[in-house]
Amino acid sequence: MTRRPLPWREAWERALYAEGGFFRTSRPAEHFRTSVHIPAFAGAIAEVVRRTGARQVVDLAAGGGELLTALQPLIDVELVGVELAARPADLPESIAWQPALPDHVDGLLIANEWLDNIPCDVVELDDEGVVREVLVDPVTGEETHGNAYDSAWLREWWPLVEPGDRAEVGETRDAAWADAVSRVTGTAIAIDYGHTRDDRPPFGSLRSYADGREVDVVPDGSRDVTAHVAVDSVAATTGATLIRQADALARLGLDGARPALELAHSDPGAYVRALSAAGEAGELMASGGLGDFWWLVTGTLDHGRLTP
Numbered sequence: 587m588t589r590r591p592l593p594w595r596e597a598w599e600r601a602l603y604a605e606g607g608f609f610r611t612s613r614p615a616e617h618f619r620t621s622v623h624i625p626a627f628a629g630a631i632a633e634v635v636r637r638t639g640a641r642q643v644v645d646l647a648a649g650g651g652e653l654l655t656a657l658q659p660l661i662d663v664e665l666v667g668v669e670l671a672a673r674p675a676d677l678p679e680s681i682a683w684q685p686a687l688p689d690h691v692d693g694l695l696i697a698n699e700w701l702d703n704i705p706c707d708v709v710e711l712d713d714e715g716v717v718r719e720v721l722v723d724p725v726t727g728e729e730t731h732g733n734a735y736d737s738a739w740l741r742e743w744w745p746l747v748e749p750g751d752r753a754e755v756g757e758t759r760d761a762a763w764a765d766a767v768s769r770v771t772g773t774a775i776a777i778d779y780g781h782t783r784d785d786r787p788p789f790g791s792l793r794s795y796a797d798g799r800e801v802d803v804v805p806d807g808s809r810d811v812t813a814h815v816a817v818d819s820v821a822a823t824t825g826a827t828l829i830r831q832a833d834a835l836a837r838l839g840l841d842g843a844r845p846a847l848e849l850a851h852s853d854p855g856a857y858v859r860a861l862s863a864a865g866e867a868g869e870l871m872a873s874g875g876l877g878d879f880w881w882l883v884t885g886t887l888d889h890g891r892l893t894p
């Protein structure tokens with residue numbers, strides 16, 4: 587592995603996606619839990635498909651194919667996983683699997699927790715008030731300042747104020763989602779954790795995770811490298827509507843409230859099922875957790891159509 591300090595974006599790209607990189611060698615579900623691991627999430631996406639009349643669902647960054655596998659018994663449409671990692675051995679045969687987006691998506695494009703894994707330049711304001719690119723040693727994670735860095739995106743979306751302030755430059759995410767959306771006739775939904783101009787994290791949000799816990803941020807290929815998404819910038823670039831996951835799911839009919847206790851007496855089986863569904867909805871809609879995630883919605887399923 588290279589020992590010279592690299593610009594963060596390059597080190598990040600290699601760590602996750604090069605031969606032997608984190609996402610080439612391990613399945614995301616082995617390291618963290620996302621919405622697609624909760625069955626009620628697929629129920630909500632199936633409802634999106636019904637409301638929009640989509641004929642195809644393309645899951646970009648499909649991970650282990652969990653969402654598509656859960657969708658299969660719920661809806662009768664073409665299901666396609668787009669994923670750099672190999673096709674999971676246990677994926678149902680009828681689900682297509684490919685390494686890159688098709689030129690054209692006719693229906694619903696969904697990307698859960700993809701944008702946060704798109705590498706960005708990382709910058710920091712130095713003691714002289716100059717914005718510097720941050721370089722990183724890919725083995726130790728040790729950081730140094732590189733060249734002065736100028737970016738219109740930074741000035742517009744994430745101006746740095748105090749020495750030590752840091753940012754992840756979101757241009758790569760804006761461009762990636764704009765490219766994906768440009769292929770879609772129908773609806774595109776990106777779902778991720780993020781921030782807007784009102785609540786940018788002053789020191790950035792670079793994080794690493796492995797084996798279910800947060801670990802030191804090191805782009806060495808042994809762990810995830812992620813940063814929250816500047817969702818307002820992605821929305822402005824793509825014309826998307828921003829809505830919190832809790833609100834989107836409520837509009838799609840999910841409800842985290844406990845079922846009435848009388849049901850336990852009149853129909854114990856139904857009560858247990860309702861209790862389990864409410865538990866799943868509660869986790870997906872939790873404030874301070876998955877419920878705070880942002881949905882970037884473009885196309886047929888505009889804000890209004892999230893209401894039946």
Ligand SMILES: C[S@@+](CC[C@H](N)C(=O)[O-])C[C@H]1O[C@@H](n2cnc3c(N)ncnc32)[C@H](O)[C@@H]1O
Binds near residue numbers: 620622671697
């Ligand atoms: C955090 S995981 C999310 C997986 C799944 N969507 C979920 O919510 O659990 C990010 C996934 O994006 C995949 N990925 C990253 N860039 C990609 C690209 N350009 N095309 C296809 N897959 C990509 C990675 O291989 C990884 O499996």
